[in-house]
Amino acid sequence: MKKKGIIAAVVVLCIGVACFFAFKPKSFTKECDKIMSNLTSYTLQGEMELNKGEDIKSYLIEVNYKKAETDEYYRVSLFDKNLNQEQILLRNADGVFVITPSLNQIFKFEGEWPMNSPKPYLIQTMFEVMKSEEAVIEQNKNGAHITAPVSYPNNKNYIRQEMDFDGEAKPQAIQIFDEDNTVQLKMVFEKVEYNNDVKDDVFAAPKELDSSVASLPLAQEDLPLYPVSTYDSRLVSNNVMQVNGQTRHVLEFTGEKNFTIVETVKAASDELQTVFMPGEMIDTLDVIGFYDGASMSAYQQNVELTVFSQDLTPEEMMSVLSSMQVAVMK
The missing domain is CATH 3.30.200.100 (MucB/RseB, C-terminal domain)
Known part of the structure; x- marks a missing residue:
């Protein structure tokens, strides 16, 4: 009988542990909901690595966001460390722009970018992944670790995402895996600020570009x-x-x-x-x-x-x- 009691206790404990990890800890999700409901701006800075088969492409990434009266502004800078080239994606009141200094050109178009599809470098997308019914959130002494299935329409091989947040619900690192459990994308953030003072001119289309590049162009x-x-x-x-x-x-x-x-x-x-x-x-x-x-x-x-x-x-x-x-x- 004593042995059966011990087994029963172990089963109950295992079920309890499983339930703990199967349901989102309310304190963390509530903190994220509070941040999103009051979010007026943010800045992210870090490094992103993309798995391109035999090559790894490395980028310095900076994201700025600001909620305006009638719109939302975004600026994403991707600096290719291998080519020493920068490309900027911009949304402001005038439209959406792709700024390409290497060609000394700005491409302007209409559209709903960046919210026309999820973007792993946006806080909005990170929190949506966290709120998924299938997401598993494990709180720890440093913050929280999140694992969730994902679907990125323009990156079909991205199927699972893992994210680490600190105690203030600021992202620290992201990894996205394919079906073979190979890391396809990795981001490590060095700076994350919420509701910071992001100036409007950050989102202005530039009047001139530095078209100089260190790497040789293709011939x-x-x-x-x-x-x-x-x-x-x-x-x-x-x-x-x-x-x-x-x-x-x-x-x-x-x-x-x-x-x-x-x-x-x-x-x-x-x-x-x-x-x-x-x-x-x-x-x-x-x-x-x-x-x-x-x-x-x-x-x-x-x-x-x-x-x-x-x-x-x-x-x-x-x-x-x-x-x-x-x-x-x-």
């Missing part, structure tokens, strides 16, 4: 780039043509998914240009795509890449463009 000899993601289609044609004085590489793929890729080396403009873009912006954190209903364009360093297809979805087009590499298929 004609580096082209064409080839996609790793081909959806089982095969390369059947690889042509070079001159159009309006520009050299264009045209790659045609056929199979279950037919598509064509056009590649053009672009020189930085002497004067700052603002280019108005039709359609929708789709981003995969490190690649920004512009979708117009029939094609999608993106830039890799100083190369403009455009994929045309009636078979690929916008997400599949982005997958193709995100996988472009030098001489993969040669």
